[in-house]
Amino acid sequence: MSDSIDTRPPGDQTPWTRTGLDAPDATVVEEHPEHGDLTPEQAWIAGGAGSGETRYGAARLGLIAAAVVAGGVFFGPYVLIIIGALLVSIVLHEFGHFIVARMSGMKATEFFVGFGPRLWSFRKGETEYGLKLIPAGAYVRIVGMNNLEEIDPADEPRSYRAQSAPKRVATVLAGPFMNLLIAFVLLFGLFLVQGRPSQDVWTIDTVLASSAASEAGMVSGDEILSVDGQAVGTFEDFAVLLNAKAGQQVDMVVLRGGSEVTLTPTLGWRLNDASAAAIPASPALDARDMVVAANGASLATYEDLRTLLAEPGAPVELQIERSKSLYDLTVARPLELPANADSGFLGVRPEYGYDELSAVGALSETGRTMGSVTTGTFSAFGRLFSPSGLQNYAQTVADSTTGSATDAPTEPNALRPLDGAAPASGVGIEEQQDRPISIVGIVQFGSGAAEAGWFELLLIVALVNIALALINLLPVLPFDGGHAVIGIYEGIRTKIGGRQYRADITKMMPVVYGVFALLLLLGVSSILLDILNPVSYGG
Numbered sequence: 001m002s003d004s005i006d007t008r009p010p011g012d013q014t015p016w017t018r019t020g021l022d023a024p025d026a027t028v029v030e031e032h033p034e035h036g037d038l039t040p041e042q043a044w045i046a047g048g049a050g051s052g053e054t055r056y057g058a059a060r061l062g063l064i065a066a067a068v069v070a071g072g073v074f075f076g077p078y079v080l081i082i083i084g085a086l087l088v089s090i091v092l093h094e095f096g097h098f099i100v101a102r103m104s105g106m107k108a109t110e111f112f113v114g115f116g117p118r119l120w121s122f123r124k125g126e127t128e129y130g131l132k133l134i135p136a137g138a139y140v141r142i143v144g145m146n147n148l149e150e151i152d153p154a155d156e157p158r159s160y161r162a163q164s165a166p167k168r169v170a171t172v173l174a175g176p177f178m179n180l181l182i183a184f185v186l187l188f189g190l191f192l193v194q195g196r197p198s199q200d201v202w203t204i205d206t207v208l209a210s211s212a213a214s215e216a217g218m219v220s221g222d223e224i225l226s227v228d229g230q231a232v233g234t235f236e237d238f239a240v241l242l243n244a245k246a247g248q249q250v251d252m253v254v255l256r257g258g259s260e261v262t263l264t265p266t267l268g269w270r271l272n273d274a275s276a277a278a279i280p281a282s283p284a285l286d287a288r289d290m291v292v293a294a295n296g297a298s299l300a301t302y303e304d305l306r307t308l309l310a311e312p313g314a315p316v317e318l319q320i321e322r323s324k325s326l327y328d329l330t331v332a333r334p335l336e337l338p339a340n341a342d343s344g345f346l347g348v349r350p351e352y353g354y355d356e357l358s359a360v361g362a363l364s365e366t367g368r369t370m371g372s373v374t375t376g377t378f379s380a381f382g383r384l385f386s387p388s389g390l391q392n393y394a395q396t397v398a399d400s401t402t403g404s405a406t407d408a409p410t411e412p413n414a415l416r417p418l419d420g421a422a423p424a425s426g427v428g429i430e431e432q433q434d435r436p437i438s439i440v441g442i443v444q445f446g447s448g449a450a451e452a453g454w455f456e457l458l459l460i461v462a463l464v465n466i467a468l469a470l471i472n473l474l475p476v477l478p479f480d481g482g483h484a485v486i487g488i489y490e491g492i493r494t495k496i497g498g499r500q501y502r503a504d505i506t507k508m509m510p511v512v513y514g515v516f517a518l519l520l521l522l523g524v525s526s527i528l529l530d531i532l533n534p535v536s537y538g539g
Helices: 041-047 057-075 077-103 151-156 163-192 214-217 235-243 273-278 302-310 358-382 388-399 439-452 454-472 480-497 505-532
Strands: 017-021 108-124 127-142 196-207 225-226 252-256 259-263 268-271 290-294 316-321 325-331 342-345 347-357
Touching: 041 480, 077 108, 077 127, 077 163, 077 454, 108 273, 163 454, 163 480, 196 214, 196 225, 196 235, 225 235, 235 342, 268 273, 268 290, 290 302, 358 388, 388 505, 439 454, 439 505
Parallel strands: none
Antiparallel strands: 017 127, 108 127, 196 347, 225 252, 252 259, 268 342, 290 316, 316 325
């Protein structure tokens, strides 16, 4: 619940609260239900002349429906699904403010989904409900949010500022509480119905084309039981078993359709930490990267790569696969690579199973997950806003916006994206865990989760709701936490002084403007980064 830049007609001081995909760092023109001093055209531009009165409302609804259909065609249904889920979360956040304000006796004059001109609305009692043109969030308008606002004297007893401190604090905290409630319900339901994701239970999800697994006849759904007689545990344990067997033929027992089948793939190879560090690259290579070709020809073994790079001659063009994307890398010769610095490679991706949980177990796992996400989020805030974190973030933004990633062909040892791949500086969300992710990045990541399955989608929605709650609880204006701190402070001063005390909002405006500036800077830069260096689910 936060304040916006006031763009209402002179003398109109009715406040509002808002939460949205563009809030609080965007300017949104809002309207008052009464525009007696405006012409009909001005009233319509301001948002309509009253309850239910919308010019060209049917046409606007038709345009929005057409835009939704077009978005589904061009961007896929999963983008629309995650946007819809986020919008529902934001509306429920505002509903939390609304319902507690009403229960506390406050007057709420509007509850709208969207911003801009009205599409449709109706009035029930003293509140107008409806839809507006831009579906970028929602807002609730409550009278008398601070001591600067001029309101009808008849509404003063029901204004926000006239209520006791506990009622005001409860109202502003109800929004974040609703987000936490959404997260709790989703997580508890997921863990109770589906179970807890298990690292010990996994099957083959994807078999990579032209890999050792593909040539051996492995298929999706196979469960690998053993490798050369050694039982397989987690997928990580399985990878360790393969690391020492690069280029070797191994006996693998898989469970397929209830029957055990023995397959004998000859493992491929990939870099390990030592060999990856020995090849100059920007950004640096790691053991997850795979050399798929050199000068356009495939390499059967790691020794072939060592021999090729050790020979004097013209630079070698390596093709690198990283996070399902391809990159070119020019390597000058001669270059000495360490011996026996490769790992075995089968060419499969896992699909993890789930451990069934009781209601108590699901409750425990929900608490553990919410606690882990909370501590992780605050730790990420601390790293981001540390001197080194801010310096690294500024450098990341500068590199992206000046084209250092996209102009990589002019830089030595730079990974150059192929076939529309993202710049190599952004290869998955795990590399960017301390980078703020904008709504663009959330939609990118969330649509990938939606495509992966309903469990992944609902899990991401739950985690985003926790993040929304934590951000809104920051104890500075214009966040809900800032309003709560003011309410608590006013309550304490009132109790100590024996008379009602209200903080002077004007003295806080420099801080508010500073927070707005920071949010605007982070918002714009994070959107740019998410466009230039997209995040991806499972990348």
